[in-house]
Amino acid sequence: MENQTKPDFDVIVVGAGLAGLTAAYALAKEGLSVVVLERGEFPGAKNLFGGVFFSTILNKLIPDFWQEAPVERHIVKRRFSYLTPDTEVGFDFRTEKYNRPPYNNSFTILRARFDRWFAQKTEAAGAAIYPRVVVDDLIYKNGKVAGIKARGSKEGEYDELTANVVICAEGANSLLSEKAGLRSGKSKMSRQNRAIGVKEIISLPQGTIEDRFNLSGGEGVSIEYFGDAVKNTLGSGFIYTNKNTISVGVGCTIEDAADNKIALYDLLDHFKSHFAIKNLIKGGEVLEYSAHMIPEDSYGNMPELVADGLILVGDAAGFANSSLYHEITNLATASGLYAAETAIAADKSKDFSKRSLGLYVDKLKESFVLKDMKQFRNFVGFVHGHRQFLTTYPTLFCDSIVDYFAVSETPKSLVKKSVINKAMKKINIIKAGVDVLGAIRNMT
């Protein structure tokens, strides 16, 4: 049936998320025939993330996209906060430099709306987008991926579509990449390399959000919480401000949730009832509850990124900067763009082999995507092996700061001594020194 010289499309993209749509948009602009197959009712229907979209790549493809795209707010303030049951110690910064175009390329967005808009732009650029299509498998010809099998309306029936290149952008729950053998051994989806996150969209009047978070106009804030926010697991909680809703959620590795017997909806309740959070969400109405996996693939255990006729992008490939930066969307869009550029080059040379598509991996290695993943390759592993950074040290810091500023009639010189003595009793100073050096080496 398949004719090698004339497939149905030049490229098939599986999944209308940020990575898939970026790839399709760039391919369509270049005049290649491309179809995006999306299992949701509409593009964006099944798409979810925490809340902040990093837009460097999209801003290159669609300059000043925020003027027409349904963005919620741009982030002018970032806060990192550590919680114990009774204390919050945080660090935040805010700058007017982020308050003008391109807004530090950081926008809160709601994916069901934003991705739908992006899909319309992609369609207008010339790509075909078929929603409600579930891709269950790939088809092979002479060992090369030659297309996909989409589930038919009757059980066991499949529709086939052929292409020179298939771009797999199906997201964090990447069943196809496992089926295709690109994920095996330690790169298979696992409790260690996948986190689980749950989120609520909580409605609050626009004015309340702006008063409560000290914002005006399109300004927004991103707050990430650690420690007791997520019961000291390897994860975090977050609040991101949208226009007239806030995104409130928690996430941690599946391993930590399993080992500590944590149900994520309970963890979310725990977070929302914390004294530092409850007043920020007070009076809000929950509009939507959602859950999703988050890739935490480590640089040392990445899946195979290309095969003959196949490219993995976005969460399906596990691109995530799982350090304090928590960057994923920009890695996703970048990988989509490099996949498109690679498919365009392959189309010119008519060579769709793994070797030819290796250009994609070269582009990733030359870019921030794999450079950052390499840089922070030990971050998660280090924290995993040094739980004291999640609990003992920050808790000690919180306690010390509370003691240090406690108003009393004790002379400050004695207060200082007492704080230091108390701290020294709780930690081994030599071990702490070694830990700090290790942290500098592995986490920065």
Add this chain to the structure above:
Amino acid sequence: MKDDPKNISLDTRLALVTRKFDKVSHIEVDQEKFKKCEEKAVLFLCPAKVYVLNEDNGECIINFDNCVECGTCQVACPEYIKWKNPHGVFGLSYKYG
């Protein structure tokens, strides 16, 4: 003033998710392996309580209508859970996402 948003149950939460229900489950559980597994982590790991223990026979009840399609179950417990994407016309559609 409305109630604090924390005061909502998982059922209320799930009722907020727009979806179309299929008659056929997209999830299969190998009951024998489930029974043998001591941890039974899906019972609490699933963020939508799809999996509930049937106290009478030790089997796993599958409330597949609850599923929010995150896939955590088959990553956490691949020994006994087989999860596939629901049919294209079924499952959830986020309004916000």
